[in-house]
Amino acid sequence: MAENNATVENNTTVEETKEEVAPVEKKGGKKHIIVDPITRIEGHLRIEAVIDENNTIVDAFSSSTMFRGMETIMKGRDPRDCGLMAMRICGVCTGTHYQRSIEAVEDAFNVTIPKNARIVRNLIQGALYMHDHLVHFYHLHALDFVDVIDATKADPKKTAEEAVKWAGVSGHKPYISAEADFKAVQDRLVKFANEGRLGIFGNGYWGNKNYHLTPEQNLIGVAHYLKALDIQRDLAKMQAIFGGKNPHPQSIVVGGVTCVQDIKNPARIALFKQLLKDGREFIKGAYLPDVYMAGTMYAKEATDSDATYTATKGKGVGGTGGGILNYMSYGDFKLDDTGFYNAEDLFPSGIVMGGDVSKVLEVDSQKITEDVAHAWYEGTGKPEHPYVGTTIPKYTGLDKRDDGYAYLKTEEKYSWIKAPLYNGEKMEVGPLARMVVGYAKGDKRITKYVANFLKRSGLPITVLFSTVGRTAGRAIETELMSDVMMDWVDELAKNVANGDDSTWTEFDFDEVSVDCKGAGMAEAPRGALGHWMVIKDGKVTNYQAIVPSTWNAGPRDEKGQLGAYEAALIGTKVADPEQPLEIIRTIHSFDPCIACAVHVMDTKGKELAVYKVDPTCAF
Template identity: 70%
Template sequence: MAKKHLVIDPITRIEGHLRIEAIIDENNVVTDAYSSSTMFRGIEEILKGRDPRDCGLLAMRICGVCTGTHYQRSIEAVEHAFNVTIPKNARLVRNLIQGALYLHDHIVHFYHLHALDWVDITEALKADPKATVVEAQKWAKISGQRPWNANEDVYAQVQERVTKYVKQGRLGIFGNAYWGSKGFKLTPEQNLIGLSHYLDALELQRDLAKMMAIFGGKNPHPQSFVVGGVTCVQDIKNPARIAEFKQILKRGQKFTKEAYLSDVYMAGTMYADEALEGIGGGVGNYMSYGGFRLDDLPFYNSSKLFPSGIVKNRDLTKVFEVDETKITEDVTHAWYEGNTNLHPYDGVTKPNYTGFGKKEDNIAYLDTKNKYSWIKSPLYDDERMEVGPLARMIVGYASNDERIKKYVTNFLTNANLPANVLFSTVGRTAARAIESELMADIMMEWVDELALNVAHGDLSTWTEFDFNNVAKDAKGIGLEEAPRGALGHWVKIKDGKVENYQAVVPSTWNAAPRDYKGRLGAYESSLIGTKVANPDQPLEILRTIHSFDPCIACAVHIIDTNGKELGVYKVNPI
C-alpha cells in the first residue's frame, strides 16, 4: 500500500495560520511531517528608527493573545540596555499581570482549544447524569478536592442545551469536529464532565481577562508598563482594587484545583498507554530562560520562580546553563533571504517568498526540499529545542527546584504515573495544568506581598533615568518565560533610535521548519510515530499539535512606505 500525504490546512483552534503536512505509511503511522506558517508579519522592520521607549506599544501587536508579555519583554530589553532596575511594586505588578495571563491562557487553551481533541461531545449526550456525578467525584478525590459543579441537575441541563443544537442540525461551536473517531477514549460520563467544564470555563475566562486589566488598564494590549516601572499608582493605592484582583484569583484557583487538574488526571489515565509509549515526545531537548523575578535585583542576577536551564535528550540528571549568546536563527527552509545562522542582535528579516511546490489533484503541496514556512528555525548551540510549560516543569524538576518538584511529584504520584510520561503529548498537556496550580498559588503570595508593601507606605512604581545620557548607543535583551515558552526580545540602539530589533517567540522555537542540517522542529518531530485511526479524521495529529498551544500570529497588514493601505482581504472558509 502506498504512503499517504495528508494536508491539514488551516489548523484551527489556534492563534494564527498554521499548515501541517504529514506522510503516513500503510499502517497509518506518521513517518514524516512538515510545519508551515503561511503568513508574514515583519513587526521587527516596523520598529527600526523609532524611540526605544515606544517599542513596547508596537511590539505587543506581535500577538493578539500574549500582548502583555511582548510588551513587558520589549520594555525590559530597553531597561537592560539603559541599566535600569525597577522598584519592588513594579516587579510585583508585572508578575501579577503576567501570572494572570498564564492562568487565563492555560485554562482557555485546555478547554476551548485542546479539550475537543480528548472529549467527544456527541458521546456526552449518551451519559447518565447520576453516574457522571460519581465519576467526577472519583477524579476529584485523587487530588483531595471537591469536584467542580458536580450536580446531577447541572449535567442534565448541559445535555439538554447541547441536544437542542443537535436537533436543530447545528452544533455551533462544536460543529465540524471528528466526532465518533476511534481516537477518542473517554467514556460518555467522562465526556459529559469535560463538556460541562468547557461551558463553565467560558464564563470564567471573562473574569480572568478582567483580572489582567485591573493593573494593566485594559485587556488585551495593556497600557501600564513603561521603561522604569509601571504607571498604575492609583490602582495599587486602592485596597478595593487589590481585593478585587484577589477575589477573581481565588475563583481561578478554585477552578484549577477542582476542575482543570481533575480533568487532566482523567484524560491522562485514559490515555496513559500513549503517554508511557512517549507518543508526541518530540525533539527531547528542553529549554527555559527562567522567569518571574522573586527579588529586586536586576533580572540576570535575581532568583526566579522558574529556573533557567536546558535538559538534553530527556536526561533528568543533568541541567545545562543557558547562554543567550549561543542562540541563532537559521532561514534555510524559511521564506527569508540568506541561510547563515545569525544571533538575534544581528538578525535580518528580509522576505524571500518562493511559493509552494508541486500541485497534484488540485492540491498545492509545500516545497519541503527548499523553503516552506514564514517561521525561522532557532537553534541553541546548534541544537533544536522545545520550549513551553513542559520545558519549564522538566527544567525545574531536573534542577531539584523545591517548589516545582513538589507540584510535579504530587501530580505524578496522584496519577500513579512515572516521570517519563512527561515526554509525551499527555505530559505536555499535564505540565500546563501543573503549572496553572503552581501559578495560582504563588500569585496569592504576590498579591498579599503587594498589599503589605503599599500598606507600609511604599508607593514607588518607577525608577527615574536620564534618557539623553544613556540612550545614544546601547543594546539590550528581554528574556522571560511567556505562557507558551521562552520569549526573547533583542534591541540595538544607535543615536537614541532603534537600529535593529528581533523577537524570537515560543512558537518560533516549536513551530519552526527543518534547519540547515535537515533536523526537524519540535512540532514536526513530535508527530513522528503517531498512529492515525482514520486518515480522513487526523485527530491524533491535532491532539499533539494543539498540546503546544500554537500561537503563530494574529493579523497581516500590508502598507507601503507612506502608510497607504494596499489591500484588505477576507477569507471565507468553506
C-alpha cells in the first residue's frame, strides 16, 4: 500500500481564505495540499487545496504550469496552413482544433463546404467523440472509481451476475458476461499484484475508503479497462479511414476534405460501419452499464447538496463536485447544408445559469470577456473583450519555501490560463453542458437520451450537477453519438451512390483573402471551442483561440469568482488528506486538456507583438 507521502503542510501561514468560499471556521489545523502533477490528463496541471480540520475542502486553486506560445507561431502564415498547426494544441482531442481553425478560414472566406465534406467531417469528429470519451472514462478517469487491487478479492461467478445486472439496468446485453472471462482477468491481476511492481498502477490510492465499489464491481471495471484498450484502437481506426491517421488526421482542407477515394470505396464505408457497430456494442454493453453502476454506488456523493460550492452561498444545489452550475454550449455537428452558422445543430447552442433548466439564454459572442487579475499577464484593471484586450505577460513565479516545495502565490497571479467570462459570469463547458443545454432547450433527441438515463438509474436530474453527473453526461452523449453516426454513414453512402462525389468547394484564394476575419465556434469533446482569425493580404495577422479548458481550468477573476475546477472542489469531503483521490476524481470529471493553456511570450518575458485582437487563449 502506498505510504503517506502527499505534500502536506500544516497550514499556519497559508493565505486567508475568502469568507464567501470558506464558511468553515478558520481555526488552526487547516492543511494546504499541492497536487502536481495531476496525472491521467492531457498537459501539465497543478491543483492546490486547503482542507479544514473536518477534512473538507474549503478553498482550491487551479494552475497551468506549461505554455508553448502557438498564437505567435501562427502569425504571418498562410491561413490554409494554420489548421494542421492548431491541431497540435492537443494530441488527445486530436482533429478538433484542426477543424475549428479551418472553419474560421471558411467563415472568413464565406465558403460553404459540399454535403460529402460536411458528413465526412461529422464522421471524423464523431469518431473522435466516441474514442475520446471512451478513453477518458476507462483510461483517464475509471481508476478514480475502481480500486484495481480490490478486484483481486472478487468472486468471478458473482462478478458475471453483477455484469448482467448492470447491463440490464442499461437495457443491453453485457459485453463481457462469462464467469471464465472474469476469472481469466482476475488470475492475471492476482499474478500481477503478487509479483511486485505495478507499473502504471503503482503507488495508487488502493484501499482508500472513498472507493465504493464491491470487489466484483471493481473486477468488472478492470476487465473493461483492459478491453477498452482494444476497442479504442478500433475507434481510432474509424478516424483514420477518412482522416489518414490518428492521432493528428490530415484530410481536412479549407473548402472541404481530400478523402475522395475513401468515400467512393464501398469497402471503406463498410469497414467504418463495422467498427462503429463493434464500438457501439461496447458502449452500450460496458460503458453505460459501468456508468450506471458507478452512478449508483457513488450516488451519496452525487446527491450530497451540503458538499457543494453552492452550499457555501446558502442553499446547496446538486452534489459533490457540482461547482458553478453555469453551463454553456456553442453548438455543433451540422445536420444540413445551409452553411456553417445557419445549419441545424445536433447539439444546440445556449446557456443555462445556476442549474436552472427552465430557462435557456442564447449565446452572444460579444459578451465574452477575459480577466487576468490572477493570470500571469498585465491587465487594464477590468475584464476586456478579446477584440480590445491586450496581452502583456507578467510571470511572477512560484513561492519557493524552506520545506522544498513551491507554492502558488494565490493572492496574486498563479496560472498561465486567463479567466474567461460570459456577461461577467464564469461558465462550465463540456459534454454535461451540452446535455443540460439540449435538455433545457427541449431538444427531442437529447431529452430522450437524458430522460432515459435518469429513468433507468432512478436518479433525479440534479444528480447531473456533480462530479458523477459530469461523467454521466459524457456517457449519455457517447451513446447518442454512436447511434446517430449510423445514420450519417448511410447518408454519405447514399449520396455518393447517387453520383455526388464532390468533396471540395472552389474559391479564389487571392481574391477572398485580402482583408477578412472569421470564427470557428463549435464544440470539442471537452466543450465550447472557438478559434478566431484575422487575415490580410493572404496572411494571418492575428490568431486567437479560447478552448474548453480555458473556461473550466481558469483561475479566479478580479471579483474573486472561482473557476469551474476551483468551485467544483469546494465542499468536497476528503477521506485521507494525504491521498488526493477525491480531488483528482472531480478534476478528471472535466477531462482536462491543459496543453491548451499556454499563452504567448518571448524568451525575455516580453510581449512579442501588439495585436489588434488579443490572443486570449490559452495554448
